[in-house]
Amino acid sequence: MADPRTPVRRTDWPDSVSRPVVTPLQPSVVYSSPDPDTLDAQYTGGAQGYTYAREGHPNAAVLAAKIDALEGATGGIVLGSGMAAVTAALLGVLRQGDHVVGADQLYGRSLRMMAEELPRMGIATTLADATDVDAVAAAIRPETRMILIEVVSNPTLRVADLDGIAALARDRGVLLAVDNTFTTPRGCRPFEHGADIVIHSVTKLLAGHSDATLGYVAARDPDLTARMGVLAATLGLTPSPFDCWLAERGMHSFELRYDRAEATAATLADHLAQLPGVTRVLYPLRPDHPDHNHAKALLGDRGGNMVTFEIPGGRAAANALVRAAERIAFAPTLGDVGTTLSHPATSSHRALTPEARAAIGIAEGTFRVSVGIEPEEVLCDEFEAAIRAAAAA
Secondary structure, three states: OOOOOOOOOOOOOOOOOOOOOOOOOOOOOEOOOOOHHHHHHHHHOOOOOOOEHHHOOHHHHHHHHHHHHHHOOOOOEEEOOHHHHHHHHHHOOOOOOOEEEEEOOOOHHHHHHHHHHHHHOOOEEEEEOOOOHHHHHHHOOOOEEEEEEEOEOOOOOOEOOHHHHHHHHHHHOOEEEEEOOOOHHHHOOHHHHOOOEEEEEOOOOOOOOOOOOOEEEEEOOHHHHHHHHHHHHHHOOOOOHHHHHHHHHHHOOHHHHHHHHHHHHHHHHHHHHOOOOOOEEEOOOOOOOOOHHHHHHHHOOOOOOEEEEEOOOHHHHHHHHHHHOOOOEEOOOOOOOOOEEEOHHHOOOOOOOHHHHHHOOOOOOEEEEEOOOOOHHHHHHHHHHHHHHHHHO
């Protein structure tokens, strides 16, 4: 009961024999403990509770538990962004003098981390083709501590030899960290294939509505998870309770959204492939994909919601296509409930030279589509009209 003489004092939450159906949002930064002994017990693990939101809060815990269940993990950590999760995995485990092998088609900011940030901290890096286990093996050194790959690469949708690299990592005593953002646990569960660490940009398909920026990381070894958690709290990689609440809400429809978008993506890929003015279409389950057989073995029927295609004509044609596709959001993101279109040369891989982009299969006319849940006939018609406009340009 509040004291009317001191309205600044916090009011106790009303008692109730019923419970809310929707997860409550708790934006509190701090939590009050009854006495020093209890607070001490919370920090030493003798009592469960929250102290300061930078070290954890209920909305993050609820969301982490949901992703843990999907990935077959325990104790996963929700962080402020996908790159915060990548940072926790790398800096929480590696130290000066270590070496890490990264896939040569990692997300653009992950590539920057490999090329610039880790080396200035005294951590050596090498990039290798994750579709070729022999190339990854050749990059390993005596001081190699970790391999970092994505199941499906951005934006060329190359499929990593996950099983082969996991076996290699075990044989060499190296940790394998897998960014599962594109495939999600609906398409692949890396722990079942031998991964040691799994990473997500929750911002994307898991949350699904482009209104929450979050990441997730979990390790098979609880000691590694604890080290990543300590680093995350120290660096302040804290997630917003509101973003966690939004993402948890989005995850209620995750499987429905993913399945619908995946089915539409397969249809769109086949439709694009037969259109004049399209020189290449990449979708893992298409027979003409360079990793088709491997994709079928690893992913089964789960081709995902991402489609990449290429048109000729340079920047003028690219501009014409985007302008004609005015009802499709042109945005450097993926996983939204609505379809989005991105241009890697001016977004995710803009930091690379044209020659470096060409080396990994990215041209000026390369576009990546994150397929949403619109009717497939609507998307096919819209892209067909946009490609005609690009050809006219």
